[in-house]
Amino acid sequence: AQTVTQSQPEMSVQEAETVTLSCTYDTSENNYYLFWYKQPPSRQMILVIRQEAYKQQNATENRFSVNFQKAAKSFSLKISDSQLGDTAMYFCAFMNPREFEIIFGKGTRLHILP
């Protein structure tokens, strides 16, 4: 069975700093998707970034980038120039396209401090 582990329950950084959220996963599959979702206090889950496992290039979306290490089964999220609006819960998620279940980590609560 696949698992997703987020080892940092909570983090705080100053505005404008860079922060990295860690995520590791376990799977025997070779083809899969990885995601980072943001859940602000408004509660909706918002996709931040996604990575296809067959792509070696790390995904980037503006200030958000990932460090995808397939061999190590690691998928960390880097937020550059952090902003107050980045304050949220961040969930790492794994999807095997041959299955219907998407598995989430326990989340990391990120506080951006003014």
Add this chain to the structure above:
Amino acid sequence: EPEVTQTPSHQVTQMGQEVILRCVPISNHLYFYWYRQILGQKVEFLVSFYNNEISEKSEIFDDQFSVERPDGSNFTLKIRSTKLEDSAMYFCASIRGTNTGELFFGEGSRLTVL
């Protein structure tokens, strides 16, 4: 931009009552999901639905739960006899195909069981 909509946003019910949570997935999506998030905890998979039947379900999704897509548009989650521990945020999500990756979430329905 297309979105998944959920109603009600918040429902309060007495223990033992039946509850129906409704979702309208994105119109060209084929796979539908319900997730649950107990306050402060991880997002848990409940059930996936494809081609008018359940594709996969978790241990949480016991006989008290059922899903259906009665009219080709709405996707409902029914809890027959609510328990206190059913209090949670329930998220509906949809995806066009499992090889496309992105899961679109609704804003969630908060269920409070008294």
